[in-house]
C-alpha cells in the first residue's frame with residue numbers, strides 16, 4: 732500500500748513520516764492552513780531521502796505559477812487539485828516530474844486521462860478531513876490511484892477494503908488541529924494502512 736502524508740510543515744513531522752515508511756510527503760503550496768512557502772518546502776525537503784517522493788500541492792494556480800513554485804521548492808512531483816484543465820498538465824510535462832491529478836469522485840477517474848502519472852480520488856473539500864462514501868468508487872478508477880478524504884488511523888483499513896485503491900493519502904487524520912501534525916498519529920496511520 733502506497734502511503735502519502737500531506738500538509739507537512741515541521742521538520743519533526745517530516746522525519747516521523749520518513750522513518751515510519753511513508754512513500755510520499757506533501758507540501759501544500761496553495762491557500763490552506765497548511766500552506767508553506769516554496770523556500771520552507773525546500774528546507775523541509777532537504778532532509779528527505781531520494782526514495783521518498785516530495786509532492787508540491789496546488790489548486791487553481793496557473794501553470795507558470797506552479798512551475799516557479801515547483802522549481803523554487805525542488806519538489807519531486809506536482810499535484811494539481813480540483814478541476815485543472817488538461818492543458819495545465821500538458822504545460823507542466825516538460826518539468827520532467829511526475830504529475831498528480833487530485834479530483835473528487837464526480838470527475839473522470841481514469842488515471843492518465845489528463846496525462847497525469849497518478850490519480851487521487853478525494854472528498855469534495857480537499858484537506859477538510861470529511862469522510863465520504865469511499866465504497867461508491869470501487870471499480871471506477873483505473874490505473875494508479877490513491878484514496879483520500881477523511882482517512883485516519885481508525886478507518887483507513889476499512890476504507891481500503893471498501894474502495895480498493897493502490898494507495899492512500901491523509902492530512903487531517905494525522906493532526907490534532909488544522910495544520911498541526913502529530914508524529915504518533917503519522918506512525919499509527921502508516922501502521923494501519925499497511926497492516927490493518
Ligand SMILES: O=C(O)c1ccccc1NCC(=O)[C@H](O)[C@H](O)COP(=O)(O)O
Pocket residue numbers: 737738757759761762763764765788789790812833853854856857858859860861879880881882900901902903904
Ligand atoms: O490540505 C489542504 O489544506 C489542501 C488545500 C487545498 C488543496 C489541497 C489540499 N490538500 C490536498 C491533499 O492531498 C489532502 O491530503 C487530501 O485532500 C486529504 O485531506 P484530508 O481529508 O484532510 O485527509
